Amino acid sequence: MSRVLRRHEFVDDDWVSLGEQPPAEGAVVIVPFARFREQADGWRAWKGPLGVRLSPPDRVEDLAADLACFSLVALEFTGPGEGRGYTQAKLLRKRYKFAGELRAVGHVKQDQLYLMSRCGIDSFALSSTENPEEALATLQRFKVAYTPGAPIPSLTRERFHG
Amino acid sequence: MYRYDDIDQAVVDQRVAEFRDQTRRYLAGELSDDEFRPLRLRNGLYIQRHAPMLRIAVPYGLLSTKQLRKLAFVARTYDRGFGHFTTRQNLQLHWPELKNVPDILEHLATVQMHAIQTSGNCVRNVTADHMAGVAKDELDDPRPYCEILRQWSTLNPEFTYLPRKFKIAVTGSPEDRAASEVHDIGLHLQRDANGAIGFKVFVGGGLGRTPIIGQVVREYLPLTDLLAYCEAILRVYNRYGRRDNIHKARIKILVKSLGIAEFRKQVEAEFEGSKDFATQLDMAEVDRVRGFFRPHAYETLENIDAAHGRELEFQSWFRYNTREHKVPGYRAVFVCLKAHRHVPGDITSEQMEAVADLADRESFGLVRTTHNQNLLLADVRQDALYAVWQELKALGLAMPNIGTLTDMIACPGLDFCSLANAGTLTVADQIQQQFDDLDYLYDLGDIEIKMSGCMNGCGHHHVGHIGILGVDKHGEEWYQITLGGSVNGFSALGEVIGPSVPRDDVAPTIQRIVEVYRARREDGERFIETYRRIGVKPFKEQAYVQSPAAA
Numbered sequence: 001m002s003r004v005l006r007r008h009e010f011v012d013d014d015w016v017s018l019g020e021q022p023p024a025e026g027a028v029v030i031v032p033f034a035r036f037r038e039q040a041d042g043w044r045a046w047k048g049p050l051g052v053r054l055s056p057p058d059r060v061e062d063l064a065a066d067l068a069c070f071s072l073v074a075l076e077f078t079g080p081g082e083g084r085g086y087t088q089a090k091l092l093r094k095r096y097k098f099a100g101e102l103r104a105v106g107h108v109k110q111d112q113l114y115l116m117s118r119c120g121i122d123s124f125a126l127s128s129t130e131n132p133e134e135a136l137a138t139l140q141r142f143k144v145a146y147t148p149g150a151p152i153p154s155l156t157r158e159r160f161h162g
Numbered sequence: 163m164y165r166y167d168d169i170d171q172a173v174v175d176q177r178v179a180e181f182r183d184q185t186r187r188y189l190a191g192e193l194s195d196d197e198f199r200p201l202r203l204r205n206g207l208y209i210q211r212h213a214p215m216l217r218i219a220v221p222y223g224l225l226s227t228k229q230l231r232k233l234a235f236v237a238r239t240y241d242r243g244f245g246h247f248t249t250r251q252n253l254q255l256h257w258p259e260l261k262n263v264p265d266i267l268e269h270l271a272t273v274q275m276h277a278i279q280t281s282g283n284c285v286r287n288v289t290a291d292h293m294a295g296v297a298k299d300e301l302d303d304p305r306p307y308c309e310i311l312r313q314w315s316t317l318n319p320e321f322t323y324l325p326r327k328f329k330i331a332v333t334g335s336p337e338d339r340a341a342s343e344v345h346d347i348g349l350h351l352q353r354d355a356n357g358a359i360g361f362k363v364f365v366g367g368g369l370g371r372t373p374i375i376g377q378v379v380r381e382y383l384p385l386t387d388l389l390a391y392c393e394a395i396l397r398v399y400n401r402y403g404r405r406d407n408i409h410k411a412r413i414k415i416l417v418k419s420l421g422i423a424e425f426r427k428q429v430e431a432e433f434e435g436s437k438d439f440a441t442q443l444d445m446a447e448v449d450r451v452r453g454f455f456r457p458h459a460y461e462t463l464e465n466i467d468a469a470h471g472r473e474l475e476f477q478s479w480f481r482y483n484t485r486e487h488k489v490p491g492y493r494a495v496f497v498c499l500k501a502h503r504h505v506p507g508d509i510t511s512e513q514m515e516a517v518a519d520l521a522d523r524e525s526f527g528l529v530r531t532t533h534n535q536n537l538l539l540a541d542v543r544q545d546a547l548y549a550v551w552q553e554l555k556a557l558g559l560a561m562p563n564i565g566t567l568t569d570m571i572a573c574p575g576l577d578f579c580s581l582a583n584a585g586t587l588t589v590a591d592q593i594q595q596q597f598d599d600l601d602y603l604y605d606l607g608d609i610e611i612k613m614s615g616c617m618n619g620c621g622h623h624h625v626g627h628i629g630i631l632g633v634d635k636h637g638e639e640w641y642q643i644t645l646g647g648s649v650n651g652f653s654a655l656g657e658v659i660g661p662s663v664p665r666d667d668v669a670p671t672i673q674r675i676v677e678v679y680r681a682r683r684e685d686g687e688r689f690i691e692t693y694r695r696i697g698v699k700p701f702k703e704q705a706y707v708q709s710p711a712a713a
Binding site: 086115 | 325
């Protein structure tokens with residue numbers, strides 16, 4: 001089982017991504033948003049915990065009506081310059097008040113964790129090359145910020161307010 | 163000027179520590195070139211033709227003398243003893259070693275400076291009118307708003323991985339000396355009917371491959387909505403700006419493809435829909451920052467005729483290299499970095515230190531960098547001008563050509579930049595030689611030459627009265643010439659006059675172009691005014707006519 005950095009702790013990843021085969025009933029599964037939309041009624045009736053994976057062009061507005069179905073939203077970062085996930089995270093937390101797990105997947109490097117955290121992402125499926133201890137340490141480095149954002153323990157002051 | 167509090171200092175110190183760690187991991191082989199690139203770019207570090215290039219931020223072009231001396235120290239210690247001021251008011255070092263960059267940043271942090279976001283696909287240094295606070299035609303000093311925007315954009319979590327770079331300029335004067343209409347966001351200070359300060363917001367201007375003049379997205383934006391509205395613009399851009407093609411990724415392409423009306427609709431909807439979580443700007447914070455930009459303790463003086471009875475050379479310098487100040491008895495003085503046979507914008511460490519000494523004595527300890535790649539001592543007493551001139555002259559910084567043809571803008575070009583197709587510095591030198599006669603230059607009057615070594619347009623050639631663009635033609639350096647561009651309060655893009663010319667023909671071609679102006683001008687018309695009246699055709703007809711001697 002792979003490991004994931006969730007709320008400042010490394011834990012076993014209890015989620016599985018939807019593969020080609022239909023999942024066992026009640027499985028803890030992350031469904032790509034496109035697959036969800038293909039069979040939305042079926043997924044809405046899903047018994048177990050359900051997660052959804054957004055790719056960068058996916059619009060959070062299109063997910064909003066079904067957000068209550070999900071206890072996890074995975075945001076895909078497809079490369080080092082991809083930045084749409086930051087806005088997706090911010091809107092999910094702030095406009096749509098999503099309170100479940102918000103997970104960064106794909107190209108997730110230690111150098112992005114701080115900014116991702118501030119946008120409200122609270123779990124990270126790190127790229128396999130990343131050093132877990134170093135990654136965790138990056139979340140301790142920042143003590144102050146200019147703009148308002150999601151709280152992280154080391155960060156004690158902000159200049160501007162939301 | 164603004165002084166850091168503990169929050170500002172901690173932000174910079176954190177970033178230095180982070181970058182030191184990133185550099186260490188890269189040098190240890192833990193980060194690949196591809197992984198390190200976006201990290202170093204967000205700290206102003208390019209890998210150039212010869213060495214890394216470090217671009218140091220000079221927020222809205224304002225430097226204390228302590229900062230200028232530190233730049234001199236850094237250039238001497240870690241580079242070759244000189245630096246290059248850019249059109250976006252920053253300083254570039256062209257020869258630092260990568261392993262030394264964290265140390266350089268640490269030195270800069272001790273004087274409240276940094277290189278954060280001077281490159282990369284993020285919000286860049288916010289620029290302003292170099293005459294801010296001293297211009298007579300100014301509605302309000304733009305610098306407090308620049309500083310607020312600087313802080314808001316620094317390591318902004320949501321907007322650090324944009325589709326492409328993002329540049330903001332703020333002007334408080336109708337004569338737009340900040341070229342704000344060719345920025346991604348241009349802010350013009352306005353007052354509403356009740357006299358309250360706000361902004362007219364332009365969006366989608368830019369140069370580069372697709373030069374576009376910005377369009378108005380909001381006629382009047384109240385001051386306290388500044389950050390929330392910029393967030394709405396950036397959010398729409400971050401979501402819908404193109405990421406599949408680097409040449410179509412700037413916000414101007416998004417604005418153009420949606421049309422300004424649809425773009426405005428989306429921004430306004432985003433703005434309305436984020437009221438309860440957008441970043442707030444309260445007047446207490448505005449007042450705190452404004453407090454750092456209060457007028458100096460000027461003496462009560464009368465204007466004097468400083469040039470009266472002085473030698474012609476001083477009179478020329480006074481006329482061309484100084485500007486009217488809103489306070490009687492003072493003038494703003496250009497420190498000219500356009501001496502002939504000299505790379506535009508370059509300055510040595512010794513010159514930086516001498517300018518710092520001069521500014522300490524004569525201009526309240528502050529120096530400004532200008533969009534035109536000169537420096538400015540903004541607050542010099544008129545009765546000190548002659549002595550200041552003598553000192554600047556001894557330093558080689560008093561060439562009386564500000565605003566004339568040889569006060570040209572040029573990017574570093576092929577000699578330094580790995581993007582360039584053609585050299586700019588040799589051409590600049592040839593133009594300076596061709597137009598070395600000051601009387602002839604003065605007769606030509608205000609002419610702006612702007613030159614870029616490639617279509618990325620760092621030298622702003624599109625908006626030069628005369629624009630020069632270096633192009634690669636089968637491995638040779640050729641130059642395309644445009645006429646009629648401008649930005650100061652009347653934005654227009656230049657028109658190509660015809661086929662590009664080889665390097666050694668650029669200066670003679672320009673000579674033929676300005677001769678058309680001399681022959682056709684009426685009653686004190688400036689070059690650009692004659693051009694607008696008679697159009698490009700007469701210039702086209704003469705530009706390629708070789709003189710019998712040259713043929």
